[in-house]
Amino acid sequence: MLRAALNRLIGMLTVMAIVVTIVFIIVRVTPGDPAAVMLGPDANAADIQALRQRLGLDGSIIQQFISYIGGILRGDLGQSIFLGQPVTTALWMRAEPTFFLTIFSLSIATIIALPIGVASAYWRGSVFDQVMTAVAMFAASVPSFWLGLIFIQTFAVGLGWFPTSGYGGPYSSLGDRLYHLILPATTLGIVSSALIMRFTRASMLDVLNDDYVRTARSKGMSEWRVVVRHALKNALIPILTVVGLTAALLISGAIVTETVFALPGVGNLIVSAVLRRDYPVIQGALLIVAGLYVLVNFLIDMLYLLVDPRVRY
Amino acid sequence: MTDLAPDTILSVRDLRTWFKTKRVTAKAVDGVTFDLKRGQTLAVVGESGSGKSVTSLSIMGLLARPGAIESGEALFRDSKGAAHDLARMGPRGFRKLRGKEIAMIFQEPMTSLNPLYTVGDQIGEMIALHNDVSRDEARKSALDMLRHVEIPDAANRLDDYPHQMSGGMRQRVMIAMALSCNPSLLIADEPTTALDVTIQAQILDLLRRLQEQFGMSILFITHNLGVVAEIAHEVVVMYAGRVVEHAPVVPLFAKQKHPYTEGLLACTPNAERDLDPAGERKALYSIPGTVPPITNLPPGCAFEPRCRYSISACTKVPPQLEPAGPERLSRCLRSAEI
């Protein structure tokens, strides 16, 4: 168990190293001199040279790579050009809404999708199953910004239950800030629940026909226990992968949702950084988002180890 | 339902279990009738596909769709003397009977245990479901059961997962689990097929001992006639979803009243018979042809195309299961002659 976990950890670190390298290369191979691009066509050579120095773009490629890696290891992702603060600070200040938004929407998606998927599989072909199949198709094909706008119109503007946008004022309490996340998280949760629901149904259908489920039934336990303890736990193994995938999609999908709901999160930061060509911020955000992807995959792997004894060699 | 004889624990009457799809109806079990007496073992034999497993799953209420009981009864008398018709029982009724009154050992040892729980957990779960015991007590009883089925080093195997065990070991775990609540009826579907001969003998011995000790009745499904001779009191021979011969074990081995039974017995390897004193091997007999698909049976006797006693009358109407001597039944027009 510990060895398998260690193996996964080494795997994760390897992927991280590759990601870090790729981000480095991407920024370097972007056509044109970033410093010149940033300063515009009217800039003089001295200014460009000064900016190159600030960005760590002078010196040989090897030197650049070493100082870049050194910075990452020290937790230093450079200085934002427009925000007047270190990239890490800028990211950190905007991490909270993105973090909670991802967690909440993933929880909402799972809470909706798992029971419906299980029930659909258990009563396959029933009216319930057919209705849920149609609902899932609808949810999967609705763009999140459209559903978001509908929700804002209905529950925020119309009924006035929730704020229309934003993340509260600078001094608002945690409760108030989280309250601002209910609508966006529900939107994202519903949209991403469709995939998990369909996958849960398929996985459960597979498992319900397995011999050990029949064995469980032959022991004289309730159907609930047969389905949850014996079938669902086995079905969860492939479902975990899809939940992980959804988490990754949500992190990148934050860009759209944060724009619709005007949430000051990492997605919003990336959008403005791209518009203003704030390279250090783009590079840092890329690193963080990729890192989160890898981390989520690692966590899913750890869950696998917990659930499935067969992979704990 | 009230006419269930007091010494009978299970009475299957004209049971029909069909797999209906839009295009075809597979009559996997088509009018099977037999009685199992309390404390006895009834063996069900027949080639692959003859409907043995479907019969046992029908009795346990564990049929998978599209399989369903079309008609017939499966009367069962529980340990308190109450009779139940298993063919019409709902999930709630079954919940009280399964495991405690009727336990089943499945044919597929490799896949019948849940891969995510230790064998100790799985046996313990069965014990805890039907007895008012603590976790520790359930675990202790599970260990006792593992020792009962002679799993070596049982204390250490208790926390093994199924994938850490061989097929034979898993089958013994299944047997231990099935026996853990002292069922009054044990349905054993090929329980020893996955085991090597020495273990097979031990398990049969164990089943016989438990039968004596607790008066357990056994419905024993197998295609191995050697095993039948070891354990059965009565034998039901199935072919293409129907009973073709039914007889007590001793007379059956002495004289078969159906050509199919005769063929089955001739197919069973037998060292004494097949190896003459000079060490020459005789060619092993095999029944010519194959089992016809149950969706497309001949109009007459289902065995007719493979039968060496076949006459033209056999191709016209299906024969009935009729008395063929004391306590015996045969489904053959010529049973009196053979």
Ligand SMILES: Nc1ncnc2c1ncn2[C@@H]1O[C@H](COP(=O)(O)OP(=O)(O)OP(=O)(O)O)[C@@H](O)[C@H]1O
């Ligand atoms: N789910 C199903 N759908 C359609 N037909 C089925 C299904 N399950 C079983 N059958 C049919 O029922 C018949 C009897 O099958 P059964 O499993 O009872 O045979 P068996 O006597 O147990 O054979 P074996 O010795 O191989 O275990 C077979 O012809 C099989 O094709």
Ligand SMILES: [Mg+2]
């Ligand atoms: Mg079978």
